[in-house]
Amino acid sequence: MVEDRPILNLLAHLVLIMGVLVVAFPVWLAFVASTHEATAFTSGVIPLWPGTQGPENYAVMLGQGVSTSGAPPLMLMMTNSLIMALIIACGKIAISITSAFAIVYFRFPFRNLAFWAIFITLMLPVEVRIVPTFKVVADLGLLNSYAGLTVPLIASATATFLFRQVFLTIPDELMEAARIDGAGPMKFFRDMLIPLSRTNIAALFVILFIYGWNQYLWPLLVTTDAKFYTVVAGIKRMAEVADAIPQWNFVMAAVMLAMLPPVAVVVFMQRLFVKGLVETEK
Amino acid sequence: MKRTIFGNQGLPWLLLAPQLAVTLVFFLWPAGQAVWQSFLREDAFGLKTSFIGLENYAALFRDPQYLNSMQVTAVFSISVAVLSLGLALLLALAVDRMLASSRIYTTLLVWPYAVAPVVAGIMWWFIFNPTIGIMPYVLRQMGYDWNHGLNGNDAMVLVVIASSWKQISYNFLFFVAGLQAIPASLREAAAIDGAGPVKRFFTITLPLLSPTTFFLLVVTITYTLFDTFPVIHATTEGGPAQSTNILVYKVFNDGFLGLNLGSSAAQSVILMAIVIGLTVIQFRWIERRVEY
Numbered sequence: 001m002v003e004d005r006p007i008l009n010l011l012a013h014l015v016l017i018m019g020v021l022v023v024a025f026p027v028w029l030a031f032v033a034s035t036h037e038a039t040a041f042t043s044g045v046i047p048l049w050p051g052t053q054g055p056e057n058y059a060v061m062l063g064q065g066v067s068t069s070g071a072p073p074l075m076l077m078m079t080n081s082l083i084m085a086l087i088i089a090c091g092k093i094a095i096s097i098t099s100a101f102a103i104v105y106f107r108f109p110f111r112n113l114a115f116w117a118i119f120i121t122l123m124l125p126v127e128v129r130i131v132p133t134f135k136v137v138a139d140l141g142l143l144n145s146y147a148g149l150t151v152p153l154i155a156s157a158t159a160t161f162l163f164r165q166v167f168l169t170i171p172d173e174l175m176e177a178a179r180i181d182g183a184g185p186m187k188f189f190r191d192m193l194i195p196l197s198r199t200n201i202a203a204l205f206v207i208l209f210i211y212g213w214n215q216y217l218w219p220l221l222v223t224t225d226a227k228f229y230t231v232v233a234g235i236k237r238m239a240e241v242a243d244a245i246p247q248w249n250f251v252m253a254a255v256m257l258a259m260l261p262p263v264a265v266v267v268f269m270q271r272l273f274v275k276g277l278v279e280t281e282k
Numbered sequence: 283m284k285r286t287i288f289g290n291q292g293l294p295w296l297l298l299a300p301q302l303a304v305t306l307v308f309f310l311w312p313a314g315q316a317v318w319q320s321f322l323r324e325d326a327f328g329l330k331t332s333f334i335g336l337e338n339y340a341a342l343f344r345d346p347q348y349l350n351s352m353q354v355t356a357v358f359s360i361s362v363a364v365l366s367l368g369l370a371l372l373l374a375l376a377v378d379r380m381l382a383s384s385r386i387y388t389t390l391l392v393w394p395y396a397v398a399p400v401v402a403g404i405m406w407w408f409i410f411n412p413t414i415g416i417m418p419y420v421l422r423q424m425g426y427d428w429n430h431g432l433n434g435n436d437a438m439v440l441v442v443i444a445s446s447w448k449q450i451s452y453n454f455l456f457f458v459a460g461l462q463a464i465p466a467s468l469r470e471a472a473a474i475d476g477a478g479p480v481k482r483f484f485t486i487t488l489p490l491l492s493p494t495t496f497f498l499l500v501v502t503i504t505y506t507l508f509d510t511f512p513v514i515h516a517t518t519e520g521g522p523a524q525s526t527n528i529l530v531y532k533v534f535n536d537g538f539l540g541l542n543l544g545s546s547a548a549q550s551v552i553l554m555a556i557v558i559g560l561t562v563i564q565f566r567w568i569e570r571r572v573e574y
Binding site: 005011012013033094096099101103104105107108117122123124128156168175185214233265270278281 | 287290291293294297300310311312313315316319369373376377379380389392393394396397400402404408416456479497501511512516530533534537538546550554557558
């Protein structure tokens with residue numbers, strides 16, 4: 001702020017409060033809808049203030065699901081989402097940190113080719129190669145499995161670049177010292193590089209967890225068995241029925257539960273989240 | 283480049299193996315398949331395939347539905363970019379004036395980043411539901427009969443709002459960082475010379491913010507081209523009458539539901555070319571920023 005202008009300050013507060021309200025508006029309505037009975041949505045306009053059915057609605061969704069729309073209990077779907085998000089986040093970090101280590105600390109034939117092969121994944125989002133990728137996964141017999149849900153998404157150029165960048169800033173003297181002390185490459189990797197990139201790993205984990213949890217198209221395609229449904233992909237199946245049979249309260253309870261974990265991660269780990277976001281864009 | 287390295291020859295391949303294996307099997311091979319398939323024609327039963335060169339591409343550019351899809355994508359992308367960048371800049375400028383409360387406001391504004399696009403789509407779909415939604419009710423009072431199931435413009439407005447709502451948080455964070463990187467002394471000097479806030483914004487802040495704006499424009503366009511698939515799929519499904527059938531949704535629709543593999547593959551290849559173009563632009567911009 002350069003100069004004190006009370007009117008501008010007031011205006012800025014006004015803009016921000018409006019912004020916060022607009023951003024929160026759909027979530028408030030979703031929350032309100034999730035606390036009413038199904039009959040509240042049959043006619044007229046939707047309620048704007050919470051009802052009393054909240055605990056019952058959430059209990060039904062978590063425990064039994066909605067059989068009419070083929071939705072298994074949300075407890076199961078959320079567990080699947082959690083497993084998927086954790087495997088994707090940890091998997092991406094694990095294979096990227098070793099790749100970056102290989103690219104930065106070794107000289108070997110075709111090193112540049114390997115680097116470019118990884119780089120290219122940046123340009124091939126799953127949406128554009130969806131049919132052939134699906135076919136590969138089907139041929140490998142990975143449909144309806146956690147491996148099929150996660151492994152095809154696990155390559156990461158962004159994470160590899162991030163760790164490469166981090167390693168390049170680590171002084172060469174550290175490695176020389178480690179070698180003089182008789183440490184081999186894996187010992188150096190385990191005892192020096194990983195501890196030194198701990199905060200980068202944590203920041204990246206936050207971003208990748210959100211990425212993994214919010215996967216939509218891929219889980220929708222590779223899971224046909226309700227045992228492997230994830231909550232984000234499952235919402236579409238529920239909402240399809242909501243137009244015909246009014247059960248907006250249940251759909252909105254699912255919506256609230258689907259966004260709760262990733263939003264909580266952003267709110268409670270805001271510093272790591274911002275760090276991760278900025279770093280992955282470099 | 284490191285001056286000192288480890289001498290092993292086998293170990294780096296072992297370290298790279300998992301990443302390269304996933305890349306080859308699930309990225310490069312399918313992408314190659316898509317390119318190859320885009321030159322083939324398969325008959326309705328998948329019994330006979332014949333090589334037809336660029337015919338699939340030629341057919342696409344003769345197809346009014348594909349040309350319509352391109353136009354729809356352009357309208358959609360530009361609308362989301364303008365709306366989400368504009369609002370994010372406004373909010374970032376306001377936060378930049380705050381001292382003590384900036385952290386609270388930031389927290390309250392960034393969380394939609396974590397909301398899945400499909401969830402954003404469903405929430406706005408609910409708000410705009412023609413029979414019970416709150417917005418159609420308000421609009422009816424004002425004399426407008428909203429129905430995104432019948433009116434293509436209404437459907438477009440719905441998906442634009444839902445997609446922008448989610449992207450504002452991201453653009454906001456980067457605009458705030460961009461504003462903080464502008465040296466305060468520049469704006470102070472201008473203020474001493476008698477430039478008011480509006481003049482300072484247009485002569486100092488906006489030009490110095492242009493690298494950030496350009497970067498966010500590229501990121502947002504990439505977002506509208508690919509990551510908004512769930513919004514379309516969960517709400518309008520490309521309709522009504524193709525009015526929200528964006529390119530990435532059409533690839534999916536033609537390939538999985540229409541089973542027109544050759545055409546879908548050709549569309550995939552065109553989309554890949556677009557991503558490659560956008561990625562190159564993004565990386566060239568970053569190189570320039572480093573020099574700067």
